[in-house]
Amino acid sequence: MSKSQTIGIGMDYSPTSKQAVQWTVDHLVRSGDTVILIHVVSGKGDHGDQKVLWGDTGSPLIPLYEFMEMNLQVRYGINPDREILSILDTASKAKQIKVLAKVYWGDPREKLCEAVENLKIDSLVLGNRGLGTLKRTLLGSVSNYVVSNITCPVTIVRAIPDSKRKIK
Template sequence: MADCKRIGVAVDFSPCSKKALKWAVDNVARSGDHLILISVSPEGNYEEGEMQLWEATGSPLIPLSEFSEPHLMKKYGVSPDAETLDIVSTAARQHGIIVVLKIYWGDAREKLVEAVDNIPLDSIVIGNRGLGKLKRVIMGSVSNFVVNNASCPVTVVKSHD
């Protein structure tokens, strides 16, 4: 099974990240591949829980069976929505895709690029929020940053309807 791929998908559980996830499942992931959902939470002052333990390296890879459990995810401060869980559990069940979640804390742009090398990923799929030009200049586009800095192929899924 040497030809199995590790495909990262940036997820923040927004409509545009779900569109990117669905696109990855429909167009890239094949049976036996690892679909690695990457969630980046802003840094905060966490008093307890897994965040302190994994702040530098990100969480361990969390299997689908665990990230489907809201009480287990609470300790990471992440709550995947029903639609995202439905997309990935269907992919796992119907297509034999192995789905895991990795959570990072910090700047989304830097952490997504870091994930490419640390996991490592064969490719990454990311949604594009479609920010206006001004907002993009002020905030910086996460997808632009990843396209320009990741060491693997990047697919940007546009979110306009």
């Protein structure tokens, strides 16, 4: 039996994040693994006491069942996609994995790298927004930065247009 692993998924609830979750569930996780959804709330907006309390270290690890029940928009400033949470809930039961969430505030590039170190993540999965070369150069790319600065394997899940996606 192989050692269990901790897999991080960078989460912003975009369509590519959903594809990254589905890819992780289908191809990477095994029984006994832990999956940590890493949310980074960037920049503007006041997210109340939680940001003040946990701003430097990120929120405590939140079990999926609690995460699904919380009013996350008010508490942490994020608006989760129920379909993504459902995919993870089903996988946690079927594959017997632990799913946790953690919220950080700041620059996604830096906070994802911090999360890998602090949470002892063995592998990180990110969705790719599919920016063109010019936009990526002007705006920067979270995935490019993370791949260049992180200490664990990183999988970038590219956006798949709806017309090319397999229907399950």
